[in-house]
Amino acid sequence: MMYTKKVMEHFQNSQNYGKIEDADGIGKVGNSRCGDVMWIYIKVKDGKIADAKYETFGCVAAIATSSMAIDMIKGKPVDQALSITNKAVAEALDGLPPEKMHCSVLAEEGIKSAIEDYQQKNK
Amino acid sequence: METKYYFDYNATTPTDPRVVEEMNKFFIENFHNPSSFYRKAGEANFAVQKARERLAELINAGSSEIIFTSGGTESDNLAVQGTAYKLKEKGNHIITSRIEHPAVLKTCKHLEKNGFQVTYLPVDRYGFVDPEDLKKNITDATILVSIMHANNETGTLQPIKELVKIAHHKGIYFHTDAVQSTGKIPVDVRDLDVDLLSFSSHKIYGPKGMGVLYKKKTIKITPLLFGGGHEKGLRAGTENVHGIVGMGKAAEIARLEMAEEKKKLRPLRDRLQKEILEKIPEVIINGDTGKRLFNTLNLSVKYIEGEAMLAMLDQQGFALSSGSACSSGSLDPSHVLLAIGLKHEEAHGSLRISLGKYNSREDVEKLIEVLPAVVERLRNVSPFWQNK
Structure with missing residues (x-):
């Protein structure tokens, strides 16, 4: 399996993992049966993603896309974060092997699910 | 890094340097076709026969019981399909296990699409097939049992001798995929009493693309490849002389070491x-x-x-x-x-x-x-x- 340098960097050196204890929104996506589970935590302040973290059970691509997705939403207005696509995440990593594209889909879903959770709680 | x-x-496995050394001669110096007439061809043929003997010795078989193939996958295919097609008038039922290599499992799946019925025996939490389970699943239509010797993932060793006895009691052929065990532990086809046994060269420090199907002298199977009548008509194609020589040397080293x-x-x-x-x-x-x-x-x-x-x-x-x-x-x-x-x-x-x-x-x-x-x-x- 060949991964790009960026993927390996995010996989090995990501600092974005962990829990946010008083998170404003949590997204839990994936299925452990298939081998990928992603939890995304966000903290929102003044309409912006003030902080975000992930916890992921999964392969190299699952962990790298989680990490990259967090980088991409941090500091962004919530509506902008909501519009991040799986393609954008994969491109930011200089691409993923075709059979690993579903991991980037998971990252997009994780972000959306965390933001929806936040919006539900703040209706 | x-x-x-x-x-x-x-x-x-990496190829043992002693294996490579023996193979080298057969690329340029003695490249000749073992089936040809002249002396150099005779030398190539002699090298093939010597390798056959070394391989036979590794598993305590007769040298006429060794069929050269392109690897474990082909050996498994030849054993399972070759028996199925040979005995299809007698019966259409095959018994195997759920932990076989895909070379056996997918061959069985293919046969299922072609009129055969296959029973996939479960294993316990340690990976063992239960001999009683084999006994229970044998029917009048059963023609072959194929159960692997050592599992490639867990290393679990099946009670082959006991399973063979059950199959033979009903006159059913027994094949074992011994790709992981042969060359690592003593494998004796006489003692196990199997009818067919597959093993591979590249798992025992030999070159890739080579394998053996042991076939007991008295057993008849149908070939998968037709052509020039090599390997007694069971596997046509000019011998891969350097591969055979290398696998033979690897077998000798394995036996001794x-x-x-x-x-x-x-x-x-x-x-x-x-x-x-x-x-x-x-x-x-x-x-x-x-x-x-x-x-x-x-x-x-x-x-x-x-x-x-x-x-x-x-x-x-x-x-x-x-x-x-x-x-x-x-x-x-x-x-x-x-x-x-x-x-x-x-x-x-x-x-x-x-x-x-x-x-x-x-x-x-x-x-x-x-x-x-x-x-x-x-x-x-x-x-x-x-x-x-």
């Missing part, structure tokens, strides 16, 4: 197992710890995924394998680990360590040093570990 620590000998290797490798494997269990919490050993190949250790590290472990280890120069779906490119994890009752996430978190003759004590110590940190890092990232 380059691969400095190779722990994937069940996947393949396997006891020594076991003496060296078993304690290394046992030390790995003990240290990993001590240093890393929540690890499961997969397969049987008694009746198991001396070089194989399969474990599941709970709460993390296998490919991620392989990648971290690879970055530090270690080559291992895993039964996770991600490392194999399919959606489901290892069918062997699911068959012994592992949960999907446990199978995704599996790691197979398989040692071989070039492993040193230093390699093992290095892995013991590095693995706990890899596991810790990935568990720190895992929601299952953090929230358990």
